[in-house]
Amino acid sequence: MTAERLTFETLRAEAEAGRIEEVIVAVPDLQGRLQGSRLSVPHFLDTAARDGFGACLYLLATDVGMDTGPGYAIDAWNTGFGDFVLHPDPATLRALPWDPGTALVLADAHWPDGRPVRVAPRRILREQLDALARRGLTALAGTELEFLVFQDSYRQAWESRYHGLRTSTRYNVDYSLQGLSDLEPLVRRIRREMVRAGLTMETARGEVHPGQYEIVFRYDEAMTTCDHHVLFKTGAKQIAAQEGRAVTFMPKFDEGEGNSCHIHLSLRGTDGSAVLADPHDDDASAGPERGMSALMRHFVAGQLACLADFTLLMAPNINSYKRLRPGAFAPTGITWGRDNRTCPVRVVGSGHSLRIEHRVPGGDANPYLAVAAVVAAGMHGIEHRLPLPDPHRANALTDPAVPRLPATLTEALHRWENSELATTIFGEAVVGHYAQAARTELAAFESAVTDWERVRTFERL
Known part of the structure; x- marks a missing residue:
C-alpha cells in the first residue's frame, strides 16, 4: 500500500x-x-x-x-x-x-x-498560512536540498573526528553523467524509496562539490512540502546508514561548495488562480517586472524589507554563515533579480509557474521556519504595498553597493531579537525562544577549541 x-x-x-x-x-x-x-x-x-x-x-x-x-x-x-x-x-x-x-x-x-504550542515549528508555519488564507491566498512551495555522500559510515566518520573522509565522487560532477559509479547505487535507493513513501520526484543530478548530489521533489502545498522535506532528510540518513555510508546536509563541510536549500514559492488564489502573474501583461514584453502582478511586486519587495531581520529563521547555525561568504556562490546581499542566481531572491517562471526562488537557506534550515519567514515577509510587503526596487542585472555577489545580509550568527541574532517587525508578526514568545536557541549555539561554539586553533597556535605561539 x-x-x-x-x-x-x-x-x-x-x-x-x-x-x-x-x-x-x-x-x-x-x-x-x-x-x-x-x-x-x-x-x-x-x-x-x-x-x-x-x-x-x-x-x-x-x-x-x-x-x-x-x-x-x-x-x-x-x-x-x-x-x-x-x-x-x-x-x-x-x-x-x-x-x-x-x-x-x-x-x-x-x-x-x-x-x-506556539513555538513549535509546524505551528509557526501554520499561523502564517492561516493568515494567508484569510486573504484568500494559498502558498505552494518546493525545496531543493543538496547533500554530500561519503564512502565512510557514520561510525567511521565519528571515530575519525570527521577527518579524512572519502567523498563518493572525486571531482565536480555538476550535471555529469559519468563519474557517479560510487554514488549512484545509494542515491538510486534513496530516490526509489522516497517515491514509494509518497514523494513525487522531479529531477536528480550530481553537483559541484565532490560527493555532492541533489534530488528535487515536486512542489506542493507549503505545509506538505515541509513535511516531505523533514521526511526526506530523516530517511536519506537512515538509508545511508543501512548501506554503511554517511550523508550530510551541513551547509559548509569544508572550503568547497556548500549545501543549499533553495525554496521555490508561489501564491495562488483559493480558486487556483495565478495571482502572482498579471494576465494583462505579456510575459514576453520588455521590462524587468514583465508578467508580474502588483501583488507579486509587493510580495517580492516584502522579502527584501524583511530579509535581514528574518535571516535567523533561514540560517540558524554558526556553520550556516560559512556558506554565506563572498565567493561561495551563495547570496551575501539583499536584492532581487529576474533569473539571476547571484541574488538571494530570484524571480523565475511565467503564468502559473511564476514564483520566487529564495536562495539564502542552506541544508541545515528548518523548512517550517524558513517557509514561514518567506510567507510572512511577502505578506508584510502586500499589506504595506511596498514598492519594488529595480532588479539587479549584474553579479550581486561582487557588487559592493548591494546591502549586506547578516554575516554571522551573532549579527543575525541581534537583528532578530531587536526586530519590532519579527515581534509583531511572530510574537514575543517565538522571538525569544529562537533567540535563545541561537545564543545556545554561540555559547557552545565559543567554549570549544577548534582544529584551526590548534594548527595555528600549538607550535607557533
Missing part, C-alpha cells in the same frame, strides 16, 4: 495482514529533525490517534545535542520536565519503505489544556 492511501481506517487492516506492526509518532523539533516514539498499532489507533500521545516538552527546547536549560519560552529545566500532547495529523501517515513494518505520522504539539 502506498503512503498516500494509508489512513487511520486502512492502518488496522494493514496491521491485521502483518504488513504494519508499529507507528512512529514524531514532532519536528527546532532544528527540523523528527523526534518521537514507536507505538504498537492497536495502542496508536485505540488511544493516541484519538487522544494524542504524551511526550516530554523539552523536545521543543533543546540544542542539536539535546541539551536544554533556562531562557527558552518552554522552560523544561525549571518546571519539572512535564509533557505536552502530540496530536497526529492523519494527512501525514505513511509507510516507511526503509523501515519494513513501520508507519510514520507527524504530530502537532499542544498543551494539556488543548492550546497549541
Whole structure:
C-alpha cells in the first residue's frame, strides 16, 4: 500500500495482514529533525490517534545535542520536565519503505489544556498560512536540498573526528553523467524509496562539490512540502546508514561548495488562480517586472524589507554563515533579480509557474521556519504595498553597493531579537525562544577549541 492511501481506517487492516506492526509518532523539533516514539498499532489507533500521545516538552527546547536549560519560552529545566500532547495529523501517515513494518505520522504539539504550542515549528508555519488564507491566498512551495555522500559510515566518520573522509565522487560532477559509479547505487535507493513513501520526484543530478548530489521533489502545498522535506532528510540518513555510508546536509563541510536549500514559492488564489502573474501583461514584453502582478511586486519587495531581520529563521547555525561568504556562490546581499542566481531572491517562471526562488537557506534550515519567514515577509510587503526596487542585472555577489545580509550568527541574532517587525508578526514568545536557541549555539561554539586553533597556535605561539 502506498503512503498516500494509508489512513487511520486502512492502518488496522494493514496491521491485521502483518504488513504494519508499529507507528512512529514524531514532532519536528527546532532544528527540523523528527523526534518521537514507536507505538504498537492497536495502542496508536485505540488511544493516541484519538487522544494524542504524551511526550516530554523539552523536545521543543533543546540544542542539536539535546541539551536544554533556562531562557527558552518552554522552560523544561525549571518546571519539572512535564509533557505536552502530540496530536497526529492523519494527512501525514505513511509507510516507511526503509523501515519494513513501520508507519510514520507527524504530530502537532499542544498543551494539556488543548492550546497549541506556539513555538513549535509546524505551528509557526501554520499561523502564517492561516493568515494567508484569510486573504484568500494559498502558498505552494518546493525545496531543493543538496547533500554530500561519503564512502565512510557514520561510525567511521565519528571515530575519525570527521577527518579524512572519502567523498563518493572525486571531482565536480555538476550535471555529469559519468563519474557517479560510487554514488549512484545509494542515491538510486534513496530516490526509489522516497517515491514509494509518497514523494513525487522531479529531477536528480550530481553537483559541484565532490560527493555532492541533489534530488528535487515536486512542489506542493507549503505545509506538505515541509513535511516531505523533514521526511526526506530523516530517511536519506537512515538509508545511508543501512548501506554503511554517511550523508550530510551541513551547509559548509569544508572550503568547497556548500549545501543549499533553495525554496521555490508561489501564491495562488483559493480558486487556483495565478495571482502572482498579471494576465494583462505579456510575459514576453520588455521590462524587468514583465508578467508580474502588483501583488507579486509587493510580495517580492516584502522579502527584501524583511530579509535581514528574518535571516535567523533561514540560517540558524554558526556553520550556516560559512556558506554565506563572498565567493561561495551563495547570496551575501539583499536584492532581487529576474533569473539571476547571484541574488538571494530570484524571480523565475511565467503564468502559473511564476514564483520566487529564495536562495539564502542552506541544508541545515528548518523548512517550517524558513517557509514561514518567506510567507510572512511577502505578506508584510502586500499589506504595506511596498514598492519594488529595480532588479539587479549584474553579479550581486561582487557588487559592493548591494546591502549586506547578516554575516554571522551573532549579527543575525541581534537583528532578530531587536526586530519590532519579527515581534509583531511572530510574537514575543517565538522571538525569544529562537533567540535563545541561537545564543545556545554561540555559547557552545565559543567554549570549544577548534582544529584551526590548534594548527595555528600549538607550535607557533
